[in-house]
């Protein structure tokens with residue numbers, strides 16, 4: 372079975388981390404997001420994955436030089452310009468010669484969804500397309516879905532205003548599609564699967580949905596990217612890469628420290644993500660914040676409340692940053 376993995380977006384909400392590394396290659400618990408996504412699909416029978424690429428495509432080829440990821444054979448479909456989600460699916464499916472039922476996933480979704488069950492439900496209903504759902508408190512930053520008791524979708528509304536969402540069931544970003552869906556996607560322009568293709572399928576009664584009742588997180592914002600890392604920690608513990616250095620007097624609590632990173636004496640990390648090769652100097656403090664690869668946080672500096680430091684940035688001694696992004700977003 373083949374799968375299209377959407378990984379071509381700019382990752383704007385995760386800047387400045389994504390200025391150097393595409394969102395889907397950022398590590399979650401030391402493993403790139405896309406590798407976790409593909410590893411999960413492999414457990415459900417996916418043997419070939421098409422990476423739908425646009426932004427910084429070369430970094431994916433460099434990350435997986437032998438053309439496999441988590442034991443799955445990779446194809447690469449590189450867009451000349453962003454085609455948006457449906458355009459990207461059509462282009463990637465074409466490049467990989469997909470002509471039978473296939474799976475699509477947003478490459479920033481971390482989930483233990485039972486994809487096999489979703490496929491069975493899809494086959495049983497005879498739908499052209501089936502989407503996994505997840506229930507959230509505030510659906511406004513997602514695609515909001517209304518179904519009937521049989522799971523037939525009655526409405527799909529992408530990112531409605533908070534007070535206008537008709538349900539708490541959201542599009543969880545995993546789809547099972549018949550190849551006939553590809554023929555519904557016009558070529559030569561941007562097409563959004565959420566704003567155009569799914570609403571069209573709803574009109575024809577051929578879109579179904581099933582709540583996954585699973586762990587689910589879209590790791591595409593600083594808050595959820597941090598959460599994704601914390602969710603994988605052992606109970607009460609931290610995750611320090613074997614090739615990282617942590618001084619005896621440093622305090623590391625509920626944090627992830629990447630390969631080659633260095634945490635100096637009396638530094639404090641609480642719910643922090645310190646990416647590969649970053650340096651936290653003596654007495655510095657990082658709380659609920661993310662330090663990009665190769666960055667340096669000088670002695671005594673404090674990073675608090677979802678501060679995000681870009682790769683190779685140098686934070687001056689005793690700086691105090693709360694909820695800031697360095698360099699500031701452009």
Ligand code: GDD
Pocket residue numbers: 377378379380381382395423424425450453454455456459477478479480512513514515529541542543544565589591
């Ligand atoms: N190849 C390609 N080309 N990929 C793209 C493009 C494009 O033009 N635009 C976005 N993508 C990729 C992104 O890299 C990402 O992995 C995926 O498509 C989804 O884009 P996001 O930017 O993360 O979308 P979102 O999180 O705002 O909303 C989507 O996901 C939600 C669930 O996580 C929508 O599908 C919502 O309906 C859904 O609820």
Ligand code: MG
Pocket residue numbers: 477479589590591
């Ligand atoms: Mg997303």
